[in-house]
Amino acid sequence: MPRVGLFIPCYIDQFYPQVGLASWRLLRRLGIEVEFPEEQTCCGQPMANSGCAECTRPLAEKFLRIFGKYDYVVAPSGSCVSMVRNHYAQWLSGREGFDHLRANTFELCEYLVDVARVSKIDGDFPCKVGLHMSCHGLRELRLARSSELMVKPFNKVRFLLGQLRGIEIVELTRPDECCGFGGTFAVNEEAVSCLMGRDRLADHERAGAEIITGFDTSCLMHLEGLIRREKKPLRVMHVAEILEQARLS
Amino acid sequence: MIGHAEKAAPFAANEKRAHWHDQALWFVRLKRDRQAESIPEWEELRQTASAIKAHTLSRIADYLEEFERNATNNRIQVHWACDAAEHNAIVHKILADRGITRLVKSKSMLTEECHLNPYLEARGIEVTDTDLGERIVQLRHEPPSHIVLPAIHLKKEDIGELFHKELGTQAGASDPKYLTEAARGHLRQKFMAAQAGLTGVNFAVAETGGFVVCTNEGNADMGTSLPRVHIACMGFEKLVPRSKDLAVFLRLLARSATGQPVTSYTTHFHGPVRGGELHIVIVDNGRSTILGQETFRRSLSCIRCGACMNTCPVFRRSGGYSYGYTIPGPIGSLLAPLRDPKNFASLPFASSLCGSCSDVCPVKIDLHHELYAFRQDMVRGKRVPLAKRLAMAGMSYVLAQTWAYRLAGGLMRGIVPRMPRALVYGPWNPWGRQRELPPMPRHSARGLIQRDLTQKGAK
16 A cells, blocks of 8 residues: 655645545545645745745755655645646755655646546536636646647546536636636736636636636635625635535535 | 836726737637647647757857858848847948938837837938838837737727828728728838838748748738848847758748738748848847856747737736837746846746746747746846745745744634734735635644544544
């Protein structure tokens, strides 16, 4: 049995604990003996995204110290996994255990499809769902084919959701346009960020979505902030929450 | 200098117009998708183009000398300019020595970069931009807002008003066909009267000493066939080694730029018109400095198709002028601060790093990763406000200590819900201007997971 460490991003830990819990329970119910190391905090992405390389270093080192010992690391976040896979080398290149960590850190859906080889998820979810393909999972981890690339279409997240009975994944006009969160971009470029977010919501509404789901709670936090301010009849759920709830029903 | 966010905000605030701008450019992106889809080997073409550019840049000096030899054999006069000032002086001298006072130009972003028009106008030369979009912005005394679609920020009504004032079209007329006919008549006179024509260069070929200019309006062809003097200006990165490389780039360029299979006019120049002169001015203007920077050198592979602008969700909602540089959008957000990091410090941050630009780029410039890397340069150079750097340092300290992180998180979740709304949503909270803050739940995820474990243990 491989040792699997669960990384719960800081903003999920603090603001969306139900997403962390759903990821934990989902993995356990699928027979994966996942562990939650208590010392974990943040992958360092806010600092890295702001260009503050030296502020990122201690967090990258901490991550390696905590998660280096696992066979696999799983996180319900595309952008945090991308941080480890695509950006950590700047601080950790050549360190003992880093190559292993980088090669074995997976986004939750990616782990389920590519490593655990989950091909069937039993459950009902009779709702109209809009799938938000967050950019880092899409273009940095290649969880799906991005609309710019002329290669064979695939979508690992949609594959998992599609297992559920009764679910209707609505068709968006722009299947993978950015929601405008972008980390510190959301506050640095507040005006453009919010307009991007509202445009995404309009696309989901037009398509008839009742729930917007995705694999990055950070984007969903931004969209939910707009939904709640404008009192729209929409809600957001992480993919892990949907998969976990559907299994329970 | 005012940053991108400040200039973008008013553009985005006019939501109706911002949406119109967004839709107009998204339409071009969709056209590009349809054209790219029609080519089974599209991704292979991109890869090949990227490799050709990387190779050419790795031995650019040799290829430039080869080009010069072959161009000279073609009776093309080759001039070298190390910067914008030298470029402008060379062009002016060619014109002044021949007593030329009327110049027609087809689209050239390089001459925009060098601010050639005002330089020549100040020396008594009438310069007419002949690309329709360029002519429109020239009449408005504005720079282009997009490198391929210079007047994309304007509606047909804006142009109707401008042409009424400048070209005497009927007041209130905004029919595109009518306005285009008027522009054609006006430009025809300029072509007939011109003594020299200036063009940009899309691709120069080292092995032949010739070059290619792509337009949709045929204006470059008019401007180089009628007058006896043709001046072509190019940044040195426009070079490709062989003629057959054009087969790769010409298939990518128009499809990426406007979603056309090929530009209406693709003209190959291999020498002057009979009895005329052909000059080519090869410009560095900071390019060799970029070439020397390993992280950013790939930005010189750019073929100026503008696809990164059309796809950029930020550009579509902030407009070309919000970047404040000749080349806007993702590629401009690299090129501008590479030239002038002080004045363009905000541009690497004018991106959500969504990566659409990198996936759409026909020469596979890793645009969003270069922007990410550039942010670190800006912080190292202290071009990011001190307050922001201190905030990040504080945040890093807290997040690095598990106890401090847990304490801070617990305090925040405990206190914020008890604070008066006016205090939470004051002007100091840019997140909360148009958005609600995330929920502040009682328990953290680690708390819930711990409880789950204890309950399981009890069972």
